[in-house]
Amino acid sequence: EVQLVESGGGLVQPGGSLRLSCGASGFTFGSYWMSWVRQAPGKGLQWVANMKEDGSVAYHADSVKGRFTISRDNARNSLYLQMNSLRVEDTAVYYCAREIPAGACYYDYWGRGTRVTVSS
Amino acid sequence: EIVLTQSPATLSLSPGERATLSCRASQSVSTSLAWYQQKPGQTPRLLISAASNRATGIPTRFSGSGSGTDFTLTISSLEPEDFAVYYCQHYSNFGQGTRLEMK
Numbered sequence: 001e002v003q004l005v006e007s008g009g010g011l012v013q014p015g016g017s018l019r020l021s022c023g024a025s026g027f028t029f030g031s032y033w034m035s036w037v038r039q040a041p042g043k044g045l046q047w048v049a050n051m052k053e054d055g056s057v058a059y060h061a062d063s064v065k066g067r068f069t070i071s072r073d074n075a076r077n078s079l080y081l082q083m084n085s086l087r088v089e090d091t092a093v094y095y096c097a098r099e100i101p102a103g104a105c106y107y108d109y110w111g112r113g114t115r116v117t118v119s120s
Numbered sequence: 121e122i123v124l125t126q127s128p129a130t131l132s133l134s135p136g137e138r139a140t141l142s143c144r145a146s147q148s149v150s151t152s153l154a155w156y157q158q159k160p161g162q163t164p165r166l167l168i169s170a171a172s173n174r175a176t177g178i179p180t181r182f183s184g185s186g187s188g189t190d191f192t193l194t195i196s197s198l199e200p201e202d203f204a205v206y207y208c209q210h211y212s213n214f215g216q217g218t219r220l221e222m223k
Contacts, residue, residue, distance in 0.1 A: 045207055100166075107164070
């Protein structure tokens with residue numbers, strides 16, 4: 001069974017940092033692009049970043065570019081999101097999602113999410 | 121950047137009725153469009169990929185159509201569990217969602 005389990009969220013002050021993790025199981029992690037998608041309270045879905053199977057290519061949304069960094073460790077079946085210089089508007093539930101191998105960023109499995117609250 | 125506009129924002133229907141949800145892209149996306157369902161407190165679930173391909177385990181009452189800039193998600197006969205928020209997606213862009221509520 002495919003499972004994605006996020007961790008690392010919490011309450012942080014503006015300007016602070018957090019590192020989110022996503023542990024994957026039930027599939028060959030190193031064979032899939034992986035993404036982070038977030039959802040602010042009461043709002044819609046927003047793509048944050050994604051990374052190629054081997055970690056050689058990564059993309060970040062303009063809203064987080066220069067502040068967030070996606071990475072992965074295929075030996076540990078884990079995806080990460082390093083979040084620096086956090087802003088109040090980064091407050092959201094952050095989901096880890098697996099992209100189906102169709103080359104169009106469709107997400108067939110999602111974790112339950114980890115909540116990040118940026119507040120003073 | 122491609123903008124996806126979903127309509128209506130809210131759709132009020134009764135079980136057994138047919139639901140038609142729209143997603144319009146600001147420029148052609150060919151058939152590179154997905155639909156997701158999200159129930160309160162739950163994670164999104166992939167319903168449709170490539171505009172019309174039902175994902176594994178999705179009931180046949182869900183169907184997707186369209187190409188270019190205009191797409192439709194149709195639920196042929198609403199079940200109580202279908203009342204949720206629906207999102208369309210093209211690559212890094214999501215629509216703002218349509219809330220399907222029970223009348």
